[in-house]
Amino acid sequence: MSAESASGKAFDLGLFRRVMAFVKPYKKIFWLAFVLTILLSVVGVVRPIILGWVVDIASTDPSTIVGPGIELDLGHKAMRWTSQAMVTVFGAGTANILLGIVLLVIALLVVETVMQFYQAFWTNWLGQAVMLDLRDKLYAHVVQFRLRYFDRTPIGTLVTRVISDLETIEDIFSQGLLMILGDLLKLLVVIIVMFAINWKLALLSLAPVPILLWATNVFKNSIRKSFQDVRTQVARLNAFVQEHIQGMSIVQLFGKEKEEQEKFQRINDEHNDANIRSVWAYSVFFPVVEILAALSLALLVWWGVGGVVSDEVSYGDLVAYIMFINLLYRPIRQLADRFNVLQMGMVGSERVFKVLDTEAAIEDVGTLSATALRGEIDVKGLWFAYGDAPADDNGAAEPDWVLKDINLKVKAGEMVALVGATGSGKSSIVNVLSRAYEFQRGSVLVDGHDILSYRLDAIRRSISVVLQDVFLFSDTVHNNITLNDPAITREEVMAAAQAVGAHAFIMQLPMGYDTSVQERGSVLSTGQRQLIAFIRAYVHKPVIMVLDEATSSVDSISEQ
Secondary structure, three states: OOOOOOOOOOOOHHHHHHHHHHHHHHHHHHHHHHHHHHHHHHHHHHHHHHHHHHHHHHOOOHHHOOOOOOOOOOOOHHHHHHHHHHHHHHOOOHHHHHHHHHHHHHHHHHHHHHHHHHHHHHHHHHHHHHHHHHHHHHHHHHOOEOHHHHHHOOHHHHHHHHHHHHHHHHHHHHHHHHHHHHHHHHHHHHHHHHHHHOHHHHHHHHOOHHHHHHHHHHHHHHHHHHHHHHHHHHHHHHHHHHHHHHOHHHHHHOOOHHHHHHHHHHHHHHHHHHHHHHHHHHHHHHHHHHHHHHHHHHHHHHHHHHHHHOOOOOHHHHHHHHHHHHHHHHHHHHHHHHHHHHHHHHHHHHHHHHHHOOOOEOOOOOOEOOOOOOOOEEEEEEEEOOOOOOEOOOOOEOOOOOEEEEEEEEOOOOOOOOOOOOOOOHHHHHHHHOOOOOOOEEEEEEOOEEHHHEOHHHHHHHEEEEEOOOOOOOOEHHHHHHOOOOOOOHHHHHHHHHHHOOHHHHHOOOOHHHOEOOHHHOOOOHHHHHHHHHHHHHHOOOOEEEEEOOOOOOOHHHHO
């Protein structure tokens, strides 16, 4: 399966269980929202019934309603009980009973509104809480990956996983799972009540439903495929934009704006086409639902009016069933959409958990603390390759070695220069020493101990690396030097800058050490960025300092 593919299952129970595991800290909120969902599915059906009663009561001879305990000729026991209660509270007479029922309807509306508010708030809050925890866990997992993973995975794709795909998981709770449950319960309750009141009217109202179910299934399958295409194109679009905005200087310097625009337009067109396919499905499905709902209403009126004339159906029942049709078709129309929201949540969770299940972290089994390192390095028979070894016809595998049987010894306090042609492996030795990449054969000893026996964080704190290509974060000069370490004071930073010879140019910046360097240090020259990197290495007080062509962009005086 590619990074952009998905299983396409309508519902994956295994993935769903993994997502629900993140609900455990918030199970109280989940169950409260669940209970409200059930109550709302019942409360929504009560209003049409009561309004039907109102019509029947209004059409009843007032003289038959004289006081509590009188047998009222109004058809339904529940309606008689309600009417008798209204007589008890408000007094005899149709007007008083109607007033009581109207107040009851208003009270139900208020209760339903409050319940809808808390149900919507809690489901969205739950989705945000799950997304927060899952995103924290995903990012904490990603930052442990070895650099080889980032070499093979487009940054834009990872951004999509951490941002967009996680938002589809949030939709499982805010628009998917509980909403689907509520719609299904509402449908069940409405159908039961419709058959309980008048099974003939119920059958007429439900006559077009088989056609609607078939249309819903076609829509669901169509929209699921288009949504999967949309997510794939979003990832491609993010990867392209991320890469080309970072490399915009190259695009402009070589006059490739037109070519890159054409590439972007092709990807953007494919993204647009995927969205248009989903829009087309919605544009066909919703009018079909409206036509079938109108057909149900027409059948109901056609037969119901005759039933009223022949006293088979009351006016109230006819009014109630008109409202039942709206309650029936609205959830069915929403169900198709919400099932696809749930499906997209499954697709997003599959992609997110695929990253979480990726074992790409550098193995950290060391126990030594590296608190008293002297800095002696001994490299013995080192073999290193960046890529995996491709298997040949005989099943044997031999990687493309960058370093072959390297032996090197550096004494504590000694300065050693590695000189060689481009591609000879100088930077690769730097990557091995800092454990950015893992070597395949041989050994690297630091103070006589295998480098793998040191804790990863300990050995990296003991080694500072200054690269030719300096990366600065969109933050202040001070924070780029300290990397937000509160233990490093402003005085230490300034002393290090003076020692490196960069204090003067930093003080000339608009806000000195508090000047934001913008994205990737764009307000600074290449040489200034290298000096900032020197200060960063200096203030962290390393035992071993590694310079990888770190003075390539500074003048000779600064280099000295």
